[in-house]
Amino acid sequence: MPSDIQGALSRLSPLLDYEQHLQSIVGLLQSPTELIQRQLIIEREDGRSDALDAWRCRYNDFLGPTKGGLRFSPGVNADEVQRLAFLMTLKCALVGLPFGGAKGGVKVDISQCNDRERARIAHEFGRRFSDILGPERDIAAPDVGTGAPEMAAIARGYDRMGAGRGVVTGKPLDLGGIDLRFGATGKGAAIVVQSMRETLGLAEGKSARIAIQGFGGAGQAFARAMAENGDDLVAFADSTGTVSDPDGLNVEDMIEAKGQGNLSYTEESEAIFDKECDILCLAALGDAINRDRADRVGAKAVIEISNAGVAPEADASLRAKGVKICPDILVNAGGVIASYHEWVAYRTGNAQAIGDAEAQWRKSLISAASAVTEKCSVTDGDLRQAALLCALSRLDGAARHQGVYHR
Numbered sequence: 283m284p285s286d287i288q289g290a291l292s293r294l295s296p297l298l299d300y301e302q303h304l305q306s307i308v309g310l311l312q313s314p315t316e317l318i319q320r321q322l323i324i325e326r327e328d329g330r331s332d333a334l335d336a337w338r339c340r341y342n343d344f345l346g347p348t349k350g351g352l353r354f355s356p357g358v359n360a361d362e363v364q365r366l367a368f369l370m371t372l373k374c375a376l377v378g379l380p381f382g383g384a385k386g387g388v389k390v391d392i393s394q395c396n397d398r399e400r401a402r403i404a405h406e407f408g409r410r411f412s413d414i415l416g417p418e419r420d421i422a423a424p425d426v427g428t429g430a431p432e433m434a435a436i437a438r439g440y441d442r443m444g445a446g447r448g449v450v451t452g453k454p455l456d457l458g459g460i461d462l463r464f465g466a467t468g469k470g471a472a473i474v475v476q477s478m479r480e481t482l483g484l485a486e487g488k489s490a491r492i493a494i495q496g497f498g499g500a501g502q503a504f505a506r507a508m509a510e511n512g513d514d515l516v517a518f519a520d521s522t523g524t525v526s527d528p529d530g531l532n533v534e535d536m537i538e539a540k541g542q543g544n545l546s547y548t549e550e551s552e553a554i555f556d557k558e559c560d561i562l563c564l565a566a567l568g569d570a571i572n573r574d575r576a577d578r579v580g581a582k583a584v585i586e587i588s589n590a591g592v593a594p595e596a597d598a599s600l601r602a603k604g605v606k607i608c609p610d611i612l613v614n615a616g617g618v619i620a621s622y623h624e625w626v627a628y629r630t631g632n633a634q635a636i637g638d639a640e641a642q643w644r645k646s647l648i649s650a651a652s653a654v655t656e657k658c659s660v661t662d663g664d665l666r667q668a669a670l671l672c673a674l675s676r677l678d679g680a681a682r683h684q685g686v687y688h689r
């Protein structure tokens with residue numbers, strides 16, 4: 283089986299059959315600009331010290347400072363961080379942001395850490411990677427296992443001439459965070475789906491039946507926004523199990539029950555892949571649909587909120603069944619676009635300066651969705667390939683204009 287990053291890169295060369303002129307940029311994207319591993323030494327509450335492996339990968343900066351989340355997870359490694367940084371590069375390019383792509387990770391099981399220990403890890407990350415980070419060099423954000431408190435701690439650890447708030451987005455509101463960032467990924471995914479209903483094969487004027495794998499921040503925000511548009515949540519799974527009702531579930535009741543640890547699971551988590559639905563939304567971890575699971579999917583469309591939710595080897599099986607895959611770099615871009623507006627607010631020193639950020643955020647998503655829809659006439663209806671072509675084309679233009687290559 284190819285490594286994470288090799289699997290992600292394997293999706294690029296087939297695109298040259300459509301647009302041969304992208305060969306130079308595809309060649310340059312085969313490896314990252316920098317991948318750094320450092321050790322974080324953290325004092326635990328009981329006085330012990332732990333040495334944690336930490337990585338930051340800046341994959342490509344042709345379009346601007348690199349941007350990407352920081353993940354705390356026991357399974358994170360250099361390969362995963364590179365794949366995620368590569369996807370961030372393509373995502374920022376696709377949605378027209380002046381950012382390159384990056385990602386960070388700390389190998390730690392947060393279920394074994396309290397709030398103070400998590401803050402200490404984030405603070406140490408900001409301190410140890412302060413030469414990599416920078417408001418105009420590399421900007422971090424929340425990802426799996428991190429949130430606003432960790433962003434505040436990174437800013438404090440970075441602490442260069444008071445510039446810490448410029449090296450993170452997804453900050454608490456009183457440290458320069460913006461409302462728009464909260465729930466932006468899931469809400470943005472719903473905007474993408476609503477603007478592509480016909481392309482995704484959803485019947486006009488009829489509610490779509492939705493199943494969601496992963497009912498955390500992004501999955502819940504997606505469920506809520508889709509329900510507000512009249513669509514029906516019929517099943518969702520988290521790491522404990524699946525909850526389903528073919529007649530529809532009340533999203534607000536489910537979010538409340540999940541928050542109180544009060545859900546009535548009907549099956550194991552795995553059952554989500556067998557649910558009868560129009561949309562299967564992936565909002566848990568990468569590689570959720572492998573070749574075996576692809577055979578079980580009965581949805582019209584798979585929506586990838588999780589990065590790399592469909593493993594490369596499963597693309598063809600889903601396509602052969604006529605399942606549309608709405609790709610991660612488009613679907614989950616609402617988070618980084620909102621982060622861009624937070625970064626602009628920091629840079630201008632005035633949160634009011636971002637003005638109608640929500641309208642601009644929405645417009646960016648809709649226009650990226652429409653560019654991908656248009657491009658899929660070239661890719662025989664394949665939305666992932668269409669999104670990748672749009673992203674590569676922007677990176678290619680940036681490289682040429684900077685004289686990185688001339689043909």
Ligand SMILES: NC(=O)c1ccc[n+]([C@@H]2O[C@H](COP(=O)([O-])OP(=O)(O)OC[C@H]3O[C@@H](n4cnc5c(N)ncnc54)[C@H](O)[C@@H]3O)[C@@H](O)[C@H]2O)c1
Pocket residue numbers: 424425426427467495496497498499500501519520521522551552565566567568587588589614617
């Ligand atoms: N939050 C963002 O801004 C953002 C942006 C881009 C991409 N993403 C991606 O979206 C995904 C979800 O992000 P989030 O912020 O909601 O994370 P989260 O940690 O809040 O939620 C993840 C959910 O997945 C569930 N889960 C884990 N393993 C599972 C399994 N085997 N089966 C079913 N459910 C399982 C967890 O129980 C949890 O409910 C992640 O892959 C993340 O990288 C998030």
